[in-house]
Amino acid sequence: MDKILVGLKRVVDYNVRVRVKSDGSGVETDGVKMSINPFDEIALEEALRIKEKGHATEVIVVSIGGSEAQQQLRTGLAMGADRAILIQTAESVDALSGARALLEIVNRENPGLVILGKQAIDDDNCQTGQMLAALWGQAQAAFASQLDLDGDKMRVVREVDNGLQTIEVDLPAVVTADLRLNEPRYVKLPDIMKAKKKPLDEIPLADLGIDACPQINISLFEPPAERQKGVMVDDVQGLIAALKDKGLV
Amino acid sequence: MSKILLIAEHDGAVLNPSTAKTVACAAQIEGAEIDVVVLAESAAEVAAEAATLDSVNRVLTVENQANKHALAAVLAPQIVALAAGYSHVFGPSTTFGKDVMPHVAALLGVNQISDIMSVEGTHTFKRPIYAGNAVVTMEAPTDVPVVATVRIASYRAIGAGNSAAIESADISVELPTHTRFIELQVGSSDRPDLQTAARVISGGRALASVENFDLIYSLADKLGAGVGATRAAVDAGYVPNEMQVGQTGKIIAPDLYIAIGISGAIQHLTGIKDAGTIVAINKDEEAPIFEVADIGLVGDLFNVVPELTEALG
Missing domain, CATH: 3.40.50.1220 (TPP-binding domain)
Known part of the structure; x- marks a missing residue:
């Protein structure tokens, strides 16, 4: 195939313990470390491996957000992507609008494969890939842990609740990456230098001409309910006594 | 009144316990009238089981060879065809529901609420974000259907003392052929299922x-x-x-x-x-x-x- 399109979302780093603002208006993001959504890194790694095996000629990374998302796109370019597209907007973008924006890029670039992360670790929505497949009218393979290309078809092993499901899809298709698909490479310093010279185009979201979607509003952010502090026991006998006390054994 | 179309999860023979938990959530919506739809190759067994769930108004069956295995892109257009007239379309937040429901939402042109953990109103729900480090209250618009998945760990299975009517639903939609089921490798374990074990x-x-x-x-x-x-x-x-x-x-x-x-x-x-x-x-x-x-x-x-x-x- 010619091109593979990969989505990269800028999110709060997975090691950060996110806290809700005291006025309930959002979560604290000031001064917090931001990274590529880990599932998107896996998506990009898979695209790069497909290209390195000679099954694709170009890997394009795309992100939706403010200019700060250039950082994550540059990291993607340093990992090995050939060029980047930033769909520029200062507003937060809902999943369906995000999928519609990606579809516009898909229609311009005509990729043979789109790989996204299975979910973003900020909103935990797990929607964009499935929505893009629906809008595009092409196959979807969500929660992929193995891809095997075979001409204009692809076999995908999917992680499902009761085990591993294998499906075959016609290309082009949308894949969403699960954890076991691969282990992403580390970025090397010379690659970071090289990435600075790779093309990064910015397209204002407004220029894509997508329709406004019915919005779901978040009216309140709250911290989760705390669990009561428990008891420590000294040994197995103490543990069994505590379990008996609660009627659990 | 809230007319709720609820997508049953099953393996062709047995209803997945996620369905009874999704019904438990939907039943908390004021004025809920819940229709459960079973999309299958042959739906009789699963539909009979779904009809026993309390709070279920009707069980709809859609039988089609293409529904032998649950493929999101195949199920979604059928669900969309059925969704006309419903105010809510609900599924479980299992890998089944997470796969198919956003596809349905996109075809309907609406956003989706993932992982409902509590019902606060007919269009207001709470859900966790940031790995559960924050809980948000979400308000969905009232002029379009609410498409949502239910966080099944937040609900106990609804009782099974009902005998709802079972009706065959007549829909005609063109189904995609770009996706084919090959196999399912099921983990071999005699132990209780993780998601339902006490x-x-x-x-x-x-x-x-x-x-x-x-x-x-x-x-x-x-x-x-x-x-x-x-x-x-x-x-x-x-x-x-x-x-x-x-x-x-x-x-x-x-x-x-x-x-x-x-x-x-x-x-x-x-x-x-x-x-x-x-x-x-x-x-x-x-x-x-x-x-x-x-x-x-x-x-x-x-x-x-x-x-x-x-x-x-």
């Missing part, structure tokens, strides 16, 4: 090998428990993927959860915080798991677990 024992990276996981299995068998694991244990290949508990694995709510050799990363904790009682066994007394444990024991799992298994006689 007791779950989980092991982490500290188990250090496939063989050592036998310690977990032995204890689980003594207690009639299901077995889970952390992402690290799955990544290391000690256990298969379907055993992963946490943000990106299974979210569970057993009465008793015993975490063995698990440090307690936030991504794991979000999968267990609805458990009745959490027991933690870990040799590191500083491990974050002890912050959420109801009963904690600092000790080497390789001594503690065999002793516990033995003592439970």
Whole structure:
């Protein structure tokens, strides 16, 4: 195939313990470390491996957000992507609008494969890939842990609740990456230098001409309910006594 | 009145327990009239089971050879065809529901609410974000259908004393042929299912090998428990993927959860915080798991677990 399109979302780093603002208006993001959504890194790694095996000629990374998302796109370019597209907007973008924006890029670039992360670790929505497949009218393979290309078809092993499901899809298709698909490479310093010279185009979201979607509003952010502090026991006998006390054994 | 179309999850023969939990959530919506749809190759058995669920108004069946295996892109257009006239379209937040529901939402031109944990109004719901570190209240527009998945760990299965009417639904839509089912490798385990087990024992990276996981299995068998694991244990290949508990694995709510050799990363904790009682066994007394444990024991799992298994006689 010619091109593979990969989505990269800028999110709060997975090691950060996110806290809700005291006025309930959002979560604290000031001064917090931001990274590529880990599932998107896996998506990009898979695209790069497909290209390195000679099954694709170009890997394009795309992100939706403010200019700060250039950082994550540059990291993607340093990992090995050939060029980047930033769909520029200062507003937060809902999943369906995000999928519609990606579809516009898909229609311009005509990729043979789109790989996204299975979910973003900020909103935990797990929607964009499935929505893009629906809008595009092409196959979807969500929660992929193995891809095997075979001409204009692809076999995908999917992680499902009761085990591993294998499906075959016609290309082009949308894949969403699960954890076991691969282990992403580390970025090397010379690659970071090289990435600075790779093309990064910015397209204002407004220029894509997508329709406004019915919005779901978040009216309140709250911290989760705390669990009561428990008891420590000294040994197995103490543990069994505590379990008996609660009627659990 | 809220007319709710609820998508049944099943394997062609048996209704998945996620459906009864999704009904329990939908039934909390004021004025709920719930129709459960069974899309299958032959739907009779599953429909009969769905008809017993309390609060269900009707069970609709859509029989089609193409529905033999649940493929999101094949099911979604059929669900969309049925959705006309419904104010809500609900499915479980299992890998089945997470696959198909956003596809449905996009075809309907609406956003989706994922992982409903509580119903606050006909169009107002709470859900967790950031691995459960924040809970948000979401208000969906009232002039378009609410498409949502239900966080099944937040609900107990609704009762099964009903006998709702079963009707065959007549729809005609063109179905895509770009996706074909090849096979399903089901984890071979006689132990209780993780997502419905009353007791779950989980092991982490500290188990250090496939063989050592036998310690977990032995204890689980003594207690009639299901077995889970952390992402690290799955990544290391000690256990298969379907055993992963946490943000990106299974979210569970057993009465008793015993975490063995698990440090307690936030991504794991979000999968267990609805458990009745959490027991933690870990040799590191500083491990974050002890912050959420109801009963904690600092000790080497390789001594503690065999002793516990033995003592439970």
